[in-house]
Amino acid sequence: MIHSHVLLAHGSGGRLTHDLIHDLFRSYFCSPLLAKGDDAAVWPANLPPEARLALTTDSYVVQPLFFPGGDIGTLAVCGTVNDLAMVGARPLYLSAGFILEEGLPLAQLERVVASMARSASEAGVHIVTGDTKVVDRGSADQVFINTTGVGVVSAGIDLSGANAMAGDRVLLSGPIGQHGLAIMTQREGLQFSLPLESDCAPLNGLVDAMLKAAPTIHCMRDPTRGGLATTLNEIAAQSQVGIEIEESRVPVPEGVRAACELLGLDPLYVANEGKLVAIVPPEMEDTVLDAMRRHRYGREAALIGGVCATHPGRVVLQTSLGAHRVLDMLSGAQLPRIC
């Protein structure tokens, strides 16, 4: 590429747009579907008769673009892959839409695109169609990315936030708070003695292992924006059940706990990008926990609570001291532009 920075003409649809697609996107997102260059990617469906399709979208506006444990590119692929995985869908294909600020160094864009390609490869998903827009300097902040994913849900799988039932167990795949704190400390230039890294990871492999072990899991959700507390509230509301969590069972890394205390944050509301909550029938608890702990992204999986018929729509936390308090959904904005 002969230019070092993004120009308005890179978004004009003309020569420079074509050069950018050819030199950058196609060379990292190697897919014959993308290479075809038509207005949409087309592929033979070849679905089993009972299969369902899934569609999910997320835009990524995280600041800073690069942070310990990942960048906007890893996030853009993992976040959307995870949203597909949470409904039990095997991710097939992603689209990628870039909004670039005029003047963005092309080397930074290349670093982001390389991260996307790496995460897509880990998740086993292909980026097959895309779009690039350029806005004038000051009309966007460096780069925003939208990824949208299509996946296939196999027959017999039925995951929904509306499926939680009294008696179910609440499992968490690992320690919370890392992503949000990694962004926060990077943004504010803080230094802690314990390193804080984003947990950003594609969870479709973990979900696949869990569903193979127990296809009757009721619900999965990744506690991203709004954190674990907000995710549990969403499920309690959708299923009209109560959820009770034991504070002492929720794994919080020492570094996250220390940073949260200093910053006045509650780890239960801090975003994660590589964790999931699973609501499972009581008889499947051990089977699912075993399957989770055998996977690299579920090694520290834990039972953190249960679903009850009392206080429908409410999440109650039993504190380490034995007191009970209602855990509400996040109100206000804890950490803007976390993903």
Added chain:
Amino acid sequence: MIHSHVLLAHGSGGRLTHDLIHDLFRSYFCSPLLAKGDDAAVWPANLPPEARLALTTDSYVVQPLFFPGGDIGTLAVCGTVNDLAMVGARPLYLSAGFILEEGLPLAQLERVVASMARSASEAGVHIVTGDTKVVDRGSADQVFINTTGVGVVSAGIDLSGANAMAGDRVLLSGPIGQHGLAIMTQREGLQFSLPLESDCAPLNGLVDAMLKAAPTIHCMRDPTRGGLATTLNEIAAQSQVGIEIEESRVPVPEGVRAACELLGLDPLYVANEGKLVAIVPPEMEDTVLDAMRRHRYGREAALIGGVCATHPGRVVLQTSLGAHRVLDMLSGAQLPRIC
């Protein structure tokens, strides 16, 4: 909604995000899939055995948000529906990702969302999953929208920019230049005696009628960014054929011609949002033109030229005076933020 403007907390994933989804998006995008509230929309595939799936994405950053003939909302739905239609796909579902600038009046967002709902209804497509991010004031320009569409291509349809063959006819669905000029005059506060309105429209109905009449059409593409000249260059390059166009056959409205002369623009490079180019086998020319002219969005369809074996990869314009000149792809940025 109790707030009049977008707050950072509307993008936090917490209470205000849920209120926005509930009060605004779900009330306009009425779909049981969206209402379910899971991380992805899931639907039974129910595809015929030979069917193919199509995926396409576009981000919309047009300025101003509202212009004669449409707004960013109509554009966001029509543009993506049209990209699906251009590969012969029947649009099924769209996703919608919003990036909002803190301080955007919610009334403006509502107007945009209402336009999206109206265009989706005209196109017969449903918006089934979405995402909202809010960035701090000055980090984006009002609102950016990404829409991504999934469609189904029926057996026997094979449209691609790589399918043009020597001897094929080049058809255009109607007059060019309206969208680009409508944006330009609105942005610059210009007044012309002849009104300029965007041609923004969903073309899937027109495409459907054309493919019913002639399933063997080789290629369709909508001449958006970069205009007719750039689109023809893309096809010539993908198919490695020459394309020859007669200037006198290309319909240009009087208002567009006058405004272009004044502004020093070439209508062949100005963006359209409701037009298509079709490359058809010579024996199908009349059948396809008839089908186009019977549809409201193809009434002024015209034969504008043909495909040849000489000068592969090149587009040549025969001017009204009988001279020939090479029509290159757009270089540079004619009108930034046109869509």
